[in-house]
Amino acid sequence: MFKTKITPIALVIASLSAPASADLIISEYIEGSSNNKAIELYNNADTEISLEGYTLGLYSNGSSSVGNSIDLTGTLGANTTYIISNPSAAAAILDIADTTSTVTYYNGDDGLVLTKDGAIVDSFGQVGVDPGSEWSEGGVTTVNKTLRRKNSVTTGRTDSTSAFDPSEEWEQFDIDTFDGLGSHAGDGGTAPEPDPEPEPLEPLVCGADKTLISAVQGAGDESPLVDTMVEIEGIVTADFQGEDGLDGFFITSLAADVDSNPMTSEGLFVYFTDTNVDVGDYVRVQGTVDEYYDSTQLADVTQIAVCGTDEIASATTISLPLESQADLEAYEGMLVSLEQTLVVTDNYGLGRYGEVELATERLYQGTQVALPGDAANAVEAANLTKKILLDDGSTAQNSDPTAYPAAGLSAENTLRTGDTVNAVTGVVAYSFSTYRIHPTVTPQFIATNAREDAPEQSEEADLRIASFNVLNYFNGDGQGGGFPTSRGADSEEELVRQEAKLVSAISAMQADVVGLMEIENDGFGEFSAIASLVNALNDADTANNYAYVDFNVSQIGTDAITTALIYRADKVEEVGTAAITTDYPFDYSNRAPIAQSFKSLSTDEVFTVSVAHLKSKGSCGDDNNDDLGDGQGCWNEIRTEAATAFSSWLDGKPTGVDDEDIILVGDMNAYAMEDPIRKFDEKGYKNIVAELDGNTLGYSYSFSGRAGSLDHALASESLLSKVVAATDWHINADEPIVLDYNVEFKSDGQQSTLYAEGPYRASDHDPVIIDIKSEVVLTPEEQTPVIEADQTFSIDEGASIDTVIGQLAFSDPNADVSPVIGFTLTGSDKISINEQGQLIVASELDYSVENTITLSIQATDSADNISEPTSVVININEVAEDEVQNDNDDDSGSLLWLTLLLAPLSVLRRFKKK
Known part of the structure; x- marks a missing residue:
């Protein structure tokens, strides 16, 4: 088996080079029950032909690429057939098959192309188109039928991409009709002998002896009665006979027929549509027990009788979790x-x-x-x-x-x-x-998990950094043409739809720097993908000025996709030199790392942002890069090597900016507990969301029904200390993929109803959003406390010791980091100052001795920054004798004697100082 992508254009070219009349055609197509599938080829020529160079290819589910194929060998006689059978087909097919091949693993919606040395000689179906479950026109369908090429058709259908109407060249027969296989009636073939008329059937008798449904099901995975004709009875519990249904109905045992073995099911699917039944019908059915892809059913139904109606069947209650x-x-x-x-x-x-x-x-x-x-x-x-x-x-x-x-x-x-x-x-x-x-x-x-708008930036934060995988954003030639590209949008129409969703998501995040993954690796010119995206952002979000980091190369590394950095130039500016490395293990598999340093325009905070996109888990390598069965998938070793190398590269300050604040964002293709993320942690780069959440229950991606984080933001210790909020914004991982920008497999109505320009399902990965509080870095001069000039205070003479005169006015620009811890006062020992800056009476104040005190005061903070000396004036207020007397009159009688006693002393004090 080999896989080759053949585009519709290539198929057209191949068809033009094919001969006008091919000797070999597809003459019969069998799409039967279970694995009963076969393709018959017919040699129209009057002479023997060599099958060398002929290939039959299978194109599944609308693909333009061969998913499976068989190269033919040997020779084929004139007017004879060559049969390719499914390896597990019925004996009636295998007994006459010339070879078996998995190319017959097709369904009614898959195409087949017969080529000779690469040129198309015949085809079945329409390559590049998925019709749903079948091609069906004129009463002829490609699902669950045998189709034989009309006798009049002697040349192949060489345009495999044209619309396919099976009724034009094919005749339809019932499912599992094999009697014509091996003989084609056109151009010398021999028509098969008709089957004899079947013997008339004995009518079914309701309530007669029957086989129990539990006996048909058995206690094991497979029915013990496979290929046995039985008659069963039961109540119809579900009817799926209608168009696009399951082509049958389910029945359950009558209450009296239920056995006591919990391992035997009491229900069965009946593969039959010719007689209509309704839920609640009590039916008796004659047919053959079959295992269809390991599912027990009754097939080849010969008779059915409705024995009653409006019966009630109770549902059996089960619950999850199961043992198995x-x-x-x-x-x-x-x-x-x-x-x-x-x-x-x-x-x-x-x-x-x-x-x-x-x-x-x-x-x-x-x-x-x-x-x-x-x-x-x-x-x-x-x-x-x-x-x-x-x-x-x-x-x-x-x-x-x-x-x-x-x-x-x-x-x-x-x-x-x-x-x-x-x-x-x-x-x-x-x-x-x-x-x-x-x-x-x-x-x-x-709607338990309702959609949420982009998270508001934390009130503490002044910086926001985000990570976003943009799911193969390719812009063609950047001028409206160049489609389809190797990835992403297949047309300009799809690009417009994709771009609108991405722009909606990115602008809603209001991030100052965004690391991008899966953007087209086509440089940084006027028509590059990164330029197109930034232009679209600026058109949509006029309040900001988006820009991108230009790495001044035609492409980064060798992959079709790369990483990128965009930023709001009205919020931050680039500093240092944008850096790339393509050293091992980034010379292949892991995308080349990028990094650039930035400075906040409002706080002068300097930080470095790097973007990673490590090797995916698919298409295993050898030895330690194989899937080792430990849950980490393929290529774990090279991702872990990348984590080590990435950390060392960042530690070397590749942008030339010697700052310890580093954040690494991106799609690591590794979940939170896997080796690469733990290696980053070991090297000093911490998983921000997990650190803040205290667990690893965050997620940014969903695969096979399992949530997890492939997208991470990893910070150095110094930057982690400044993070105040972190979250995954669940706009993609939780949403159905059918809500994306693509138009394939959608009706005209669905292309409208399933699409909106908003952020939901803009990609398949959720963005990671990090809020940071900048550290205000002040110069020594900016950190130093300042005492307000020209401060004057007043205090009455004779004020008591420890009386607070007033509060010194001062400013402390860095109080959160280095607060003022004390003051130094010179000029007088009669005044003191405490740690809070309160001026306090330290000894007796006498207006007649000194009516003004001038102080020199300095403040000291915890970082030993000392303010400039500042003069502060204390005015001493004279207190008159009558004011003293009035004050004393307010005292209670028991203190009057103290006033009389002190009066002579006051006179004496004044006398001595003349």
């Missing part, structure tokens, strides 16, 4: 009810398949909350017991409207992970390797 997912085998086909609050943990398949995963709680990646290895694996093992998939009872893809939420999904009416539902009732089925519930009662979801 395998426990659901005992309920396969049964009507069940989960009467508990369940949380939406995965909505990725909501738009495409109508699927929502529910669990007892939000489920986390093992390595987000536990150390890699046994602990993380235990978390994931527990996760599996807590979840179940809610399906929509339909095989249709891209349904309009989607099944959930009940009012219909739209850009404004979302269904986010973290939302809840209080009860689920439906039938248990098994398909695509997963147990699921098809509801019989429409579930009512509650």
Whole structure:
């Protein structure tokens, strides 16, 4: 098998070079039950042909790339067939097949292309288009049918990208019709002999002897009665016979037929649509027991009888968590009810398949909350017991409207992970390797995890730094053309939609510096992606002046995507030299690190911002870069090496600015407890969100129904001490992917109703937002206390010792860091000053001796900064004798004698000083 991307243009070119009349064509297409799939090729030529150079390729789900293929070998005689079978097909196919191949792993919505030395000679379906579940025109459908090429068709369909109408060249036969395989009736082929008329069937008798549903299901994973024709009876619990339904219905055992074995299910799916049934019908069915992709069902139904109507079947109550997912085998086909609050943990398949995963709680990646290895694996093992998939009872893809939420999904009416539902009732089925519930009662979801606006900047903060993965923002040629690009938007229309959402998100964050990931790596010129994005930001947010760091290179590293830095030039300015390194391990896999230093225009705070995008977890490498089964995925070793090298590079101050305040933001492709994040911590760069939260329950990404943080902000110790708030803004990870900017697989109506220019599902990663309180750095002169000049105080003579004269006026510009701790006073020993700056009487004051005291005072702070000497004047007020007498009159009688006693002494004191 090989994989090659063939664009629609390449396919057209290839078709033009194909011969006008090909000798080899696709003559029969079988898409049957289970693995009954086969392709018949027919040699139209009158001579033998070599099959060397012929390749049959499979294009799945609208892809323009070959997903699987088979190179043919050998020769093929004139007017004969060559059959390629699924390896697990029925014996009737395998017995006549020329070869088996996984190229037959197709469904009704997949295309097939037959090429000769790269030139298209025939095709089936329309490459590059996903029709939903099938191509269907004129009563001919490509799903669950056998199709034979009309006798009149002798040349191949060489335009594989043109619209495909199967009725033009194909005739339809019932599912699992194999009798014509191996003989093509056109150009010398021989038509198969018709089957004899079947013997008439004996009518079904309700209530007669029957096989119990529990016996059909058995106690194991597979029915013990596979390929056995049986007659069963039960009550219809769910009807999915309609268009785009499951092509059948579910029944449950009659109450009298329920056995006592809890391991045997009492429900069964009947694959049959020819006779309509309704929920509540009591039916008897004759058919053959089948295991369809490990799901037990009754197929090849020959008869059905409705024995009664309006019967009531009770749902069996089950609950999560289970001991094991395998426990659901005992309920396969049964009507069940989960009467508990369940949380939406995965909505990725909501738009495409109508699927929502529910669990007892939000489920986390093992390595987000536990150390890699046994602990993380235990978390994931527990996760599996807590979840179940809610399906929509339909095989249709891209349904309009989607099944959930009940009012219909739209850009404004979302269904986010973290939302809840209080009860689920439906039938248990098994398909695509997963147990699921098809509801019989429409579930009512509650917006428990409602959308939130961008977080307001903390009142303490004066700086905001953010990290944002912009999900392959490619701008074509920057002038409206150049589409499709290798990533991102496929057209200018999609770019406009993508850009509007990104601009809405970034402008709402109001961050002073934003580190970006997954932006097109096309330099910094006028038409570059980074220039286009910044121009769009400035057009939308006129209150700010956005700019980008220009690294003065045509591209950073060798990858198609890179990292970038944008900032608000009205808030910060660049200082130092923007830096890049492409040294190992950044010469491949890990994207090249970038860094630049900035200074706040309001506080002069200097800090360095670096951006990382480490190697992803997919497409494993060798040895230690393989998936070691510890929960960290592929390429863990090289990500960990990057963490060490990144830290050393930043410690070396690559921007030339010798400042310890460093923050590293970006998509590390590693969850919070994985080796790279712990290595950063070891090197002194702390996980800010986890440090502030005190746990690792934050998340920025959702994968396979598990939340976790791939996006991190890591700070040096000095900068961490200045962080006052940190959060992941959940605008993307919680939202259904179908709400993004893409137009593929969406009807015209959905392209409008599922899209809004707001920030929600602007990307697949949530931004990380960090608020910082700058440290005000003052010069020694700016830190020094200042005593106000020309201060004058008054105090009456004779005032008591320790009387407070007044409060010295002074300022302390750095009181939070180095407060004033004392004062020095010279000029008089009659006045003192305390640590608070209060002037105090220290000895007797006599107006006649000294009516004015001039002091020199200095303040000292905790950093030993001393203010300039400042003169302060104390005026002594003379107190007249009658004022003294009046004051004394206010005293109580017992003190009158003291006044009389002191009077002569006062006269004597005045006399002596003349």
